[in-house]
Amino acid sequence: MINKEDKSKREVQLEVIDIKKYFPVKSGFMGRKVEYIKAVDGVSFKLHRGETIGLVGESGCGKSTLGRTIVRLYDPTEGKIIYHGREIEGDIAKLKGKQLKALRREMQLIFQDPYSSLNPRMSVSNIVGEAMLSHGIVKPGKEYKNAVMDLIETCGLSPYHIYRYPHQFSGGQRQRIGIARALALNPDFIVADEPVSALDVSIQSQILNLMMDLQEKMGLSYLFISHDLSVVKHISDRIGVMYIGSLVELAAKDELYKTPAHPYTRALLDAIPVADPTLKRQMKPIIGELPSNIHVPSGCKFHTRCPYVKDICKQEIPILREYDPENHPEHFVACHFAGEI
Amino acid sequence: MKNNIKDVDTLEVAQAKSEIVGPWAVAWDRFKKNKVAMFGAVLFIVILILTIVGPWLSPYSLNQYDLTMKKLPPSSSHWLGTDEQGRDVLLRLFLGGRTSILVGVIAAVLTVFIGSLVGGIAGYYGGRVDNFLMRFAEIVYSIPFTPTVITISGALMWVDSRYKMYLVMFLIGILSWPGLARMIRGQILSLREQEFMQATEILGLSTSSRIVRHLLPNTLAYIIVNATLGMAGAILTEASLSYLGLGVTPPTPTWGNMIQRASNSDVFRNIKWLWIPPGIMIMLTVVSINLLGEGLRDAFDPKEIR
Numbered sequence: 001m002i003n004k005e006d007k008s009k010r011e012v013q014l015e016v017i018d019i020k021k022y023f024p025v026k027s028g029f030m031g032r033k034v035e036y037i038k039a040v041d042g043v044s045f046k047l048h049r050g051e052t053i054g055l056v057g058e059s060g061c062g063k064s065t066l067g068r069t070i071v072r073l074y075d076p077t078e079g080k081i082i083y084h085g086r087e088i089e090g091d092i093a094k095l096k097g098k099q100l101k102a103l104r105r106e107m108q109l110i111f112q113d114p115y116s117s118l119n120p121r122m123s124v125s126n127i128v129g130e131a132m133l134s135h136g137i138v139k140p141g142k143e144y145k146n147a148v149m150d151l152i153e154t155c156g157l158s159p160y161h162i163y164r165y166p167h168q169f170s171g172g173q174r175q176r177i178g179i180a181r182a183l184a185l186n187p188d189f190i191v192a193d194e195p196v197s198a199l200d201v202s203i204q205s206q207i208l209n210l211m212m213d214l215q216e217k218m219g220l221s222y223l224f225i226s227h228d229l230s231v232v233k234h235i236s237d238r239i240g241v242m243y244i245g246s247l248v249e250l251a252a253k254d255e256l257y258k259t260p261a262h263p264y265t266r267a268l269l270d271a272i273p274v275a276d277p278t279l280k281r282q283m284k285p286i287i288g289e290l291p292s293n294i295h296v297p298s299g300c301k302f303h304t305r306c307p308y309v310k311d312i313c314k315q316e317i318p319i320l321r322e323y324d325p326e327n328h329p330e331h332f333v334a335c336h337f338a339g340e341i
Numbered sequence: 342m343k344n345n346i347k348d349v350d351t352l353e354v355a356q357a358k359s360e361i362v363g364p365w366a367v368a369w370d371r372f373k374k375n376k377v378a379m380f381g382a383v384l385f386i387v388i389l390i391l392t393i394v395g396p397w398l399s400p401y402s403l404n405q406y407d408l409t410m411k412k413l414p415p416s417s418s419h420w421l422g423t424d425e426q427g428r429d430v431l432l433r434l435f436l437g438g439r440t441s442i443l444v445g446v447i448a449a450v451l452t453v454f455i456g457s458l459v460g461g462i463a464g465y466y467g468g469r470v471d472n473f474l475m476r477f478a479e480i481v482y483s484i485p486f487t488p489t490v491i492t493i494s495g496a497l498m499w500v501d502s503r504y505k506m507y508l509v510m511f512l513i514g515i516l517s518w519p520g521l522a523r524m525i526r527g528q529i530l531s532l533r534e535q536e537f538m539q540a541t542e543i544l545g546l547s548t549s550s551r552i553v554r555h556l557l558p559n560t561l562a563y564i565i566v567n568a569t570l571g572m573a574g575a576i577l578t579e580a581s582l583s584y585l586g587l588g589v590t591p592p593t594p595t596w597g598n599m600i601q602r603a604s605n606s607d608v609f610r611n612i613k614w615l616w617i618p619p620g621i622m623i624m625l626t627v628v629s630i631n632l633l634g635e636g637l638r639d640a641f642d643p644k645e646i647r
Binding site: 116120 | 361362363364367535536537539540542543544545546547550554555558559
């Protein structure tokens with residue numbers, strides 16, 4: 001099925017198997033009735049070393065929760081996260097204490113909001129270097145200062161910036177500090193949770209380029225979360241599309257943009273504005289509202305809004321599968337009629 | 342060439358260090374520019390120095406009764422006159438200020454200590470701990486202040502006048518922390534959701550460093566502002582309690598029990614120097630502390646700091 005050579009070349013670094021993250025919400029009289037927000041509802045995929053997977057979806061579809069669950073900011077409700085790292089090997093879904101702290105040196109998170117993600121009362125050198133000291137990577141004093149200066153320079157700021165405080169920087173510079181902090185522990189895998197969506201368009205590309213440079217220099221893998229399709233297209237090797245907590249399509253970047261197989265992906269791609277006012281767009285907007293992620297629709301979650309809906313869609317949950325290994329290798333879709341519609 | 346670069350580097354570093362504007366420096370800068378707040382701060386410091394240094398400079402002593410010199414109006418030997426027992430009013434005013442301000446400070450410190458401890462623990466640990474502590478705080482909050490203090494003071498009539506002061510501090514402290522506790526809890530809850538607190542978790546920092554280095558410095562501004570404003574409140578409370586005879590009782594002077602002399606109609610009409618000075622002092626002190634506190638609040642405004 002998959003090209004054997006390709007497979008051996010590409011070493012799997014992270015494998016997520018049927019991961020779920022439910023948040024309990026109390027409702028009804030005196031909070032007696034407990035319901036669950038199914039933020040992430042059974043997601044599986046593999047990430048290869050040095051690769052960038054872009055994750056797109058509407059707000060509230062669970063992409064941030066998925067990213068934060070993988071880096072173990074949240075404890076997964078169910079499922080496995082197999083990680084092949086330097087010190088950590090195997091399922092990290094239930095790590096605790098010391099081992100969890102060791103995991104922090106292998107994977108890190110870049111935050112969305114460059115304003116709330118930096119402690120306003122700490123200098124840049126403390127923000128970036130605190131973790132190095134806490135993990136015993138460098139000794140306090142000159143070594144520490146030099147390490148922080150190096151790192152901040154790598155991220156495109158001047159070494160002397162380490163004496164300043166966050167409020168003295170612009171949004172883009174702050175995001176560089178956030179990236180430097182994530183790199184402080186020398187991780188191999190980074191989840192970037194909408195790192196550029198709070199920035200001006202002109203700054204966005206600078207940060208994206210910085211991230212790509214760093215990837216090359218340090219051999220990083222990214223899980224890049226965004227709702228901006230053009231940003232994801234710029235940085236990703238493969239792109240995953242999420243809808244109400246599930247991955248509905250996962251394919252190489254060009255493959256996905258050229259031949260989207262899931263009706264939801266098509267609708268998303270159709271919605272990208274075209275910079276040509278004379279061009280009449282053949283857009284079929286998605287009808288209806290986003291269903292609740294507490295009472296998830298039966299069968300295919302997209303059936304309430306899908307233009308091609310059939311009976312089977314309402315009953316059977318489509319699994320994420322390679323729908324046409326011959327013509328579209330490694331193109332995974334969760335749709336009963338992939339390739340037919 | 343290499344040397345050159347190094348020189349530039351050190352030059353830049355030196356320049357950068359001179360440019361450091363930490364959050365405290367920003368706050369101080371803003372506070373300095375606030376003339377009203379600076380006036381409050383200066384006034385309060387003057388009052389503080391007067392009450393501390395004043396008694397040492399006075400030729401009289403606290404319990405120097407001289408019935409031949411009683412009810413003397415202000416003169417060059419007794420600047421604020423004497424009372425019915427012939428004691429120097431100015432000296433009593435200074436000493437009363439010591440007591441009043443001390444009660445205010447200690448009561449405020451006690452309030453802040455209990456309030457931030459309870460609020461901090463409730464906010465940080467959340468869940469059941471939070472629920473328990475906050476319900477407890479609400480119970481304390483719902484205790485009516487004056488009747489409780491009247492009852493307790495009444496029950497503890499036998500306490501010596503010298504220790505009454507500590508009783509008042511303690512009562513004010515343990516009855517007024519819930520408001521602050523609630524505020525600190527809210528503060529911690531909102532801080533916990535900030536991304537930089539999630540960052541401390543993802544960086545694997547220890548609980549102690551998360552609390553001491555990240556949470557506390559971000560609530561400190563609130564705590565300081567509240568301690569300041571709480572101090573003004575405590576001074577007023579002490580004054581009213583002493584006026585009612587439930588606080589610090591004579592012969593220990595406080596501004597509150599000095600004003601109380603005015604309840605005597607003879608004193609009220611004819612010996613005005615007995616009660617007007619302490620009244621003015623209370624007003625000046627409370628106004629100066631409030632101006633100072635408001636100024637601190639504006640200076641620390643976190644919305645502009647980030």
